[in-house]
Amino acid sequence: TSASGGKPPLYKIVMLGDSGVGKTSLVARLTNPDRPLNHDISATMGIEFDTQMLDTPQGKVKAQIWDTAGQERFARVLLPTYFRKAKGVILVFDITNVKSFESLSERWMAQLNDHASADDLAKLLVGNKSDLESSREVNKEKVEQFCQEYGMEFLETSAKSGENVLQAFEKLIAIVHDRA
Numbered sequence: 361t362s363a364s365g366g367k368p369p370l371y372k373i374v375m376l377g378d379s380g381v382g383k384t385s386l387v388a389r390l391t392n393p394d395r396p397l398n399h400d401i402s403a404t405m406g407i408e409f410d411t412q413m414l415d416t417p418q419g420k421v422k423a424q425i426w427d428t429a430g431q432e433r434f435a436r437v438l439l440p441t442y443f444r445k446a447k448g449v450i451l452v453f454d455i456t457n458v459k460s461f462e463s464l465s466e467r468w469m470a471q472l473n474d475h476a477s478a479d480d481l482a483k484l485l486v487g488n489k490s491d492l493e494s495s496r497e498v499n500k501e502k503v504e505q506f507c508q509e510y511g512m513e514f515l516e517t518s519a520k521s522g523e524n525v526l527q528a529f530e531k532l533i534a535i536v537h538d539r540a
């Protein structure tokens with residue numbers, strides 16, 4: 361509603377998940393779809409954010425995407441800053457790394473739920489690296505269980521091919537709108 365006329369609303373979105381799952385690559389792919397995936401991207405340290413205008417079915421939205429370091433020792437102290445005024449969270453795992461999927465329930469969901477505004481946040485589960493289907497370690501039944509348990513929707517993406525990357529961010533924004 362607020363997206364019609366005037367300035368597009370600013371939506372803060374937080375990326376969560378283990379180091380190496382592809383959070384930085386997904387944001388890079390969204391903000392610059394023509395940039396080829398750089399295999400030398402170093403693990404993110406600390407906080408960074410990117411801003412991207414998105415033309416969604418719900419109107420124009422300015423997405424401010426916060427990218428986190430996967431390392432727990434950094435994330436723990438920074439989490440209150442990540443979540444302040446956030447509208448949505450994208451929880452990312454790597455479909456070729458079962459440990460990164462288990463980390464979501466063992467670590468990231470717990471940290472998220474510790475936070476006061478957790479109930480108000482829109483959440484989306486993303487299984488990245490769908491281009492590496494032959495190395496898949498995380499089966500779809502497990503993912504469905506997770507989605508049912510936490511009431512979350514799910515998409516598989518590839519930051520490498522670009523598959524479903526824009527769709528994932530748009531889906532999260534649609535969930536934000538549904539909840540408003």
Ligand code: GDP
Pocket residue numbers: 377378379380381382383384385386397398399400401402403404430488489490491492517518519520521
């Ligand atoms: P982050 O630590 O979660 O930010 O992960 P990065 O974005 O730094 O990615 C970690 C590694 O995975 C890098 O070598 C990326 O090039 C690679 N990567 C990220 N996304 C994909 C993907 O969709 N497919 C493939 N094949 N590799 C990817």
Ligand code: MG
Pocket residue numbers: 383384385402403404405427428429
């Ligand atoms: Mg990173």
